[in-house]
Amino acid sequence: GAVVSQHPSWVICKSGTSVKIECRSLDFQATTMFWYRQFPKQSLMLMATSNEGSKATYEQGVEKDKFLINHASLTLSTLTVTSAHPEDSSFYICSASRIAGDEQFFGPGTRLTVL
Amino acid sequence: AQSVAQPEDQVNVAEGNPLTVKCTYSVSGNPYLFWYVQYPNRGLQFLLKYITGDNLVKGSYGFEAEFNKSQTSFHLKKPSALVSDSALYFCAVRDPYSGAGSYQLTFGKGTKLSVIP
Numbered sequence: 001g002a003v004v005s006q007h008p009s010w011v012i013c014k015s016g017t018s019v020k021i022e023c024r025s026l027d028f029q030a031t032t033m034f035w036y037r038q039f040p041k042q043s044l045m046l047m048a049t050s051n052e053g054s055k056a057t058y059e060q061g062v063e064k065d066k067f068l069i070n071h072a073s074l075t076l077s078t079l080t081v082t083s084a085h086p087e088d089s090s091f092y093i094c095s096a097s098r099i100a101g102d103e104q105f106f107g108p109g110t111r112l113t114v115l
Numbered sequence: 116a117q118s119v120a121q122p123e124d125q126v127n128v129a130e131g132n133p134l135t136v137k138c139t140y141s142v143s144g145n146p147y148l149f150w151y152v153q154y155p156n157r158g159l160q161f162l163l164k165y166i167t168g169d170n171l172v173k174g175s176y177g178f179e180a181e182f183n184k185s186q187t188s189f190h191l192k193k194p195s196a197l198v199s200d201s202a203l204y205f206c207a208v209r210d211p212y213s214g215a216g217s218y219q220l221t222f223g224k225g226t227k228l229s230v231i232p
Contacts (some may be wrong), residue, residue: 006158034219043205043224044159093158104220106151106159 003027004096006107013084014115021079021110023094029074030096034104035067038091050077084114117142117210121223128196129231136191136226138180138206147209148189149220150180152202159205165189176200196230203227 003026013019023033031052036044048064050056050071058064066088068080077096081088091111095104118141128134140146147166151159163174170182180191189206206223 004158041225043222046219046221049219091156095159103161103164105161108158109156111156 002103002105004030004094004105004107006092006094006110008110009108010111010113012113012115015085016083018080018082019084019112021081021092021094021112023077023079023096023107025075025096025105028096028098028105030077031074031099032097032102033071033077034095034097035069035077035079036093036095038093038109040091044093047079081112084112086114088112089114117146117208117221119206119208119221119223121204121206121226123226124224125227125229127229127231130198131195134193134196134200134228134230136204136206136228138189138191138223139187140189140206140208141187142208142210144210147211148180148182149207149209150174150178150189150191151205151207153205153225154202162191162204196228198230198232201228201230 005024007022033050035047038044046059047062048056048058048069050069052071052074056069071077091109093109095106097104120139149164150162153159162178163172165172165182173179178193203225205225207220209220
């Protein structure tokens with residue numbers, strides 16, 4: 001149990017376009033989901049925390065208008081990178097918890113490349 | 116604020132030898148500590164966690180970690196390394212008493228483990 005999926009696993013897009021990444025909890029309901037960004041050979045940096053049905057809480061330095069997060073149901077959260085630029089190229093990983101404070105289960109990640 | 120330090124960027128060990136991946140932490144209260152493993156282009160897989168109780172925690176794939184409060188450490192260990200253990204290992208901490216951010220994980224920078232055949 002406690003499987004989290006992400007779609008797509010990789011995406012290449014042109015500069016200026018928007019890209020949506022989905023994060024799904026397959027066998028449990030997730031009241032809290034987290035979005036992380038990982039640069040090559042670096043650690044995971046928390047971007048935002050989202051609770052089902054409410055607005056996401058963004059970490060300092062993360063532009064909420066650029067990285068749109070929606071957590072409309074207990075099994076799905078989406079991250080939309082708007083007007084993507086090459087510097088947005090990164091590995092994006094989501095995680096999900098049944099309840100806030102519970103163990104996080106991580107998705108396999110999405111590799112975004114912006115040309 | 117909570118923080119995690121993994122002092123080694125890379126650890127090399129011969130197959131069959133014991134391995135240790137080091138982690139120290141800093142939190143204001145009693146920590147929740149985690150180890151995760153990441154294979155190339157993959158997400159994180161949970162290995163083990165310490166919440167309370169016995170300081171020696173046993174986890175997946177034969178790994179274990181020892182919580183040492185006086186040294187604020189949570190080193191990951193395995194008695195006999197396998198080539199398939201080669202991966203990136205992350206230590207993470209959560210401070211359950213830190214208010215609104217109490218369920219956020221703070222990760223170390225990661226340690227690349229290479230097990231040599």
